[in-house]
Amino acid sequence: AQSVTQLDSQVPVFEEAxxxxxxxxxxxxxVYLFWYVQYPNQGLQLLLKYLSGSxxxxxxxxxxxxxxxxxxxxxxxxPSVHISDTAEYFCAVSSSASKxxxxxxxxxxxxx
Amino acid sequence: xAVISQKPSRDIxxxxxxxxxxxxxxxxxxxxxxxxxQPGQSLTLIATANQGSEATYESGFVIDKFPxxxxxLTFSTLTVSNMSPEDSSIYLCSVTVGTSGSDEQFFxxxxxxxxx
Numbered sequence: 001a002q003s004v005t006q007l008d009s010q011v012p013v014f015e016e017a018x019x020x021x022x023x024x025x026x027x028x029x030x031v032y033l034f035w036y037v038q039y040p041n042q043g044l045q046l047l048l049k050y051l052s053g054s055x056x057x058x059x060x061x062x063x064x065x066x067x068x069x070x071x072x073x074x075x076x077x078x079p080s081v082h083i084s085d086t087a088e089y090f091c092a093v094s095s096s097a098s099k100x101x102x103x104x105x106x107x108x109x110x111x112x
Numbered sequence: 113x114a115v116i117s118q119k120p121s122r123d124i125x126x127x128x129x130x131x132x133x134x135x136x137x138x139x140x141x142x143x144x145x146x147x148x149x150q151p152g153q154s155l156t157l158i159a160t161a162n163q164g165s166e167a168t169y170e171s172g173f174v175i176d177k178f179p180x181x182x183x184x185l186t187f188s189t190l191t192v193s194n195m196s197p198e199d200s201s202i203y204l205c206s207v208t209v210g211t212s213g214s215d216e217q218f219f220x221x222x223x224x225x226x227x228x
Contacts, residue, residue, distance in 0.1 A: 034216075043204070044155075044219040090154060099145075100217055102155045 002027040002093050004103035012109045013081055021076040021106045023091030033074040034092040034100065035065055044090070050074060061085070086110050114139055114207050116220035124226045125195055132191045133223045135205030140185035142208060143215075146178070149202040149222070158203075161188040195227045 007022040025031060035047040048059025055067040065076045074091060091103040115138040125131050135144065144161040159167040159180055167180035182188040192199050205220040 036219075043221045044206075046216050049216065099157065099160065101157070104154045 002031065002095060002101050004091050004093050004101055006091050006103035006106050008106050009104065010107045010109065012111060014111050015083055016080045018079050019077065019081050019085075019108065021089050021091075021108065023074045023076065023103060025072050025074065025091075025093045027072075027093060027095060029095050031093045031095050033065075033067060034094070035059065035063070035074075035076050036090045036092060036102075037061075038088040038090065038105075040087070047076070047089070081108070081110050083110050083112065113216075114141055114209060114218045116205055116207060116218060118203075118205055118220040118223050120223060121221065122224040122226075124228065126228055127196055129195055130191055130193045131195065131225060132189050133203055133205075133225075135188045135190070135220055137186045137207050139209075142185075144182060144188045145206045145217070146180060146188070146190045147204045147206060147219075149204060151200070155204065158190070161190075192225065195225075197227045200225055200227045 003026050005024045011021060013019045033050040036044045037047050038044050047063050048057045048065055050057045050067045058064045063076055063078050065074055067074050086109055089106045089108055092100045094100045117136045119134045123131055146158040147155040148158055149155050157170050158173045158178055159169040161167050161180050161182040163182045163185055177193055179191045202222040202224050204222045206217045208215040208217050
């Protein structure tokens with residue numbers, strides 16, 4: 001069985017500050033990892049995904065994530081956030097058959 | 113990619129009634145899924161909608177409560193039966209084009225259900 005843990009339910013940061021949203025996973029098999037974003041009153045949008053190869057994955061809107069197999073982590077980072085990054089961020093894992101398991105989400109709030 | 117529409121976008125229903133949510137995709141897709149997102153919560157997979165056969169339900173979800181149809185490769189319905197206030201959630205349809213776990217999943221805009 002797979003599971004995803006997002007350690008922070010809320011992360012407040014100031015505009016133009018860096019941010020890291022933490023995600024840990026557990027699985028007995030190889031996994032694929034995703035970060036999705038949900039803007040207020042909108043559907044989910046894929047930010048980035050790790051399938052294989054380079055452990056540093058770059059996504060849209062300046063976000064990137066690093067896959068760390070030994071620590072079973074897939075933390076999301078952005079060097080400088082903008083007000084428009086205010087959203088809910090979900091880490092997710094899948095292994096096969098396209099079934100995705102989502103973490104509990106992290107609400108990122110940006111202060112001016 | 114895939115563009116997904118859902119109907120209705122929102123509804124307010126009375127306890128004990130049923131609501132059927134439609135999911136339409138602009139292209140043929142392999143996999144279709146139904147998720148529930150309760151207020152302030154993450155997404156929970158309800159079931160995988162299988163074309164031409166019964167849906168595959170996740171633990172805690174049963175066909176009598178959430179019957180699902182998938183008559184073809186572009187359309188699916190989810191019915192929330194005998195509703196109670198605890199069923200108030202956003203229900204989302206999602207699809208993948210392939211069958212691998214590496215395939216991106218596309219999500220519909222969701223159906224916001226309130227049960228009184």
